Amino acid sequence: MKRLTALDLGFIYLEKRNQPFHVAYLNLLTPPADAPPDFVQKLVERLRSYAAPLPPFNQRLETRLGAAYWVDEPEFDIDQHVIHLSLPRPGRVKDLLAMVSRMHASHLDRAYPLWRTYVIEGVEGGRIATYSKVHHSVADGIAGTRLTLRSMSANPDEILPPPWAVPPQGRRERAGNILTAPVSGAAKLVSRFRGAFGSVPGVARELRQSMRESRDKHPDFVSGSSAPPSILNHSISASRRYVAQSFSLPDAKTAGKVLGGTVNDMVLAMCAYALRKYLIDLDALPDKPLIAGVPMSTRRDRSETGNQIGFMLVNLGTHLEDPLERLQTIIASVEHNKQRFIKMKAGEVVGYGATLMAPGLLNMLTNPKRGKLAFNLVISHVPGPRTPLYWMGCSVDGMYPVSVVVDGMALNISLTSLQDRIDFGVIACRRTLPQVQRVLDYLGEGLAELQALAAKAPQTA
Structure with missing residues (x-):
């Protein structure tokens, strides 16, 4: 069990009916030339075989006495997170983008870990797409990009684990901001404040310079x-x-x-x-x-x-x-x-x-x-x-952020x-x-x- 940082908790509280707080990627992919007819089905099965994700992808949100925590999900169900869809014919990119618009407007279910990946077949030109979204409290845009890239390879024959199964390279850190500190007492917050903002005189110096530039209309x-x-x-x-x-x-x-x-x-x-x-x-x-x-x-x-x-x-x-x-x-x-x-x-x-x-x-x-x-x-x-990139044997033709x-x-x-x-x-x-x-x-x-x-x-x- 891990207590949410103040920043992560903020992303949870900022979420409203009209304002879901997840980020995503739409990847456009071309299967290998010798792909069999059941290639997409086999791809989905391969993704679902990674059924024991690493933190934080195996954790769901839980609140206790006004505090929020990430807790391990003992009954994790990969079928809730890897979804297979088909784009109606003729599979125009315009229709794919309309589908993504609808999916991005819908909230992630807080009863489960806050991420989902959709594999979408039937895109024109024999292509497929993936739309993967994760709540901003789980990963920010840059972290999500790096995880996505680490699941890709320059070798078309190399199959790497999907983002939820990629081993961490190091401790996850955000911006070094005070809001990344767990909400656990004034002393710790003050300590994080000093570490986050570095030299307070340095910040004050630049703010004074900014005031001069504003006054002088730089x-x-x-x-x-x-x-x-x-x-x-x-x-x-x-x-x-x-x-x-x-x-x-x-x-x-x-x-x-x-x-x-x-x-x-x-x-x-x-x-x-x-x-x-x-x-x-x-x-x-x-x-x-x-x-x-x-x-x-x-x-x-x-x-x-x-x-x-x-x-x-x-x-x-x-x-x-x-x-x-x-x-x-x-x-x-x-x-x-x-x-x-x-x-x-x-x-x-x-x-x-x-x-x-x-x-x-x-x-x-x-x-x-x-x-x-x-x-x-x-x-x-x-x-x-x-360099050209490949994911699960497919060439990556586009990697489009959805913010x-x-x-x-x-x-x-x-x-x-x-x-x-x-x-x-x-x-x-x-x-x-x-x-x-x-x-x-x-x-x-x-x-x-x-x-x-x-x-x-x-x-x-």
């Missing part, structure tokens, strides 16, 4: 209350719309090299273009720039274990019509964050970001339609290997960069943000715009 500084009110930040319903598509990673890298930006800068520019066009369609583009909350790793070297995550607040320049000026705004905003964070310890990055964003985040949770906001949406990018939307944040854009692809997953509240599939079209246009800018750029010797 062009690249983004405060924790800079985000403008937007339709993106209205309340949500229980309905979801999920769309996904892959774009060329080499095209983004080439454009970035010419234009002086990283792949992540190009991704943010694609998102800025798409958001600008989409909100113009809705006659809802704010006069001020949208602000993106961008998770970033604060890991200093490869020897560190666990995940240390901070947040950048990035000016997307969506109020700017000129694409080059918009891109330069994004690059400058990201660089300003990097130059600040590079001087800070990992815990200080987390503490600084949490302190800076706290007022806006509180407002977003309590009064999302009015007042100050920390950011308008989260844009999360997790890079992966550049969370909440009251006050009706849109989330998440992506992975794998092999030669950038796999985007966009999820929104269907009622608040109609026709969100347009965002995919505009992401493609945004990449084309960057390529056009690169083609016009002066050639250096």
Whole structure:
């Protein structure tokens, strides 16, 4: 039995009828060329043979006297967690995404360990798909990505255990935040606070610098209350719309090299273009720039274990019509964050970001339609290997994140960069943000715009 951390408990309590708190991946797979007719059935049987999952996948939620715990499930039933489905003919990807939209809108049953994997056959082109979701209190997005990647191989003949049976590499850690401490007394909380936020004077120093930059109107500084009110930040319903598509990673890298930006800068520019066009369609583009909350790793070297995550607040320049000026705004905003964070310890990055964003985040949770906001949406990018990947003998053609939307944040854009692809997953509240599939079209246009800018750029010797 293990007591939930304060952060994990928060994910449980934040969950509402219209706001499930699980994250997922949609994987698009091509079976081997010599796959027999019963390949998918055999695949499901193989997955169900891993019927003794490792923690935390064998644990369910239990509450006692107001406290919440993870307890081992003595009667674990793998059939409750590995589900075999068929997509109705003709098996269009559009229909697959509609199915995922419905499944992601439904809550995980708390009577069981909080995860499920669906194997979906009948996708056009002879392909299959898996949709795997896990509650945010069990694993965050980065942990889920790493577990998923560890179940894949560069060797098409190598069969590795599925995520719930992958042995842990080390102690699971989140952001080094105070909220990851078990709720077990003031002394322990104070101790975790000091460890989480590192040097309090260091955080205070950067906050003083931020106040000076805000007072002096530094062009690249983004405060924790800079985000403008937007339709993106209205309340949500229980309905979801999920769309996904892959774009060329080499095209983004080439454009970035010419234009002086990283792949992540190009991704943010694609998102800025798409958001600008989409909100113009809705006659809802704010006069001020949208602000993106961008998770970033604060890991200093490869020897560190666990995940240390901070947040950048990035000016997307969506109020700017000129694409080059918009891109330069994004690059400058990201660089300003990097130059600040590079001087800070990992815990200080987390503490600084949490302190800076706290007022806006509180407002977003309590009064999302009015007042100050920390950011308008989260844009999360997790890079992966550049080699082809295989899972259970199938080639991995797409690995699309499916994230969370909440009251006050009706849109989330998440992506992975794998092999030669950038796999985007966009999820929104269907009622608040109609026709969100347009965002995919505009992401493609945004990449084309960057390529056009690169083609016009002066050639250096």
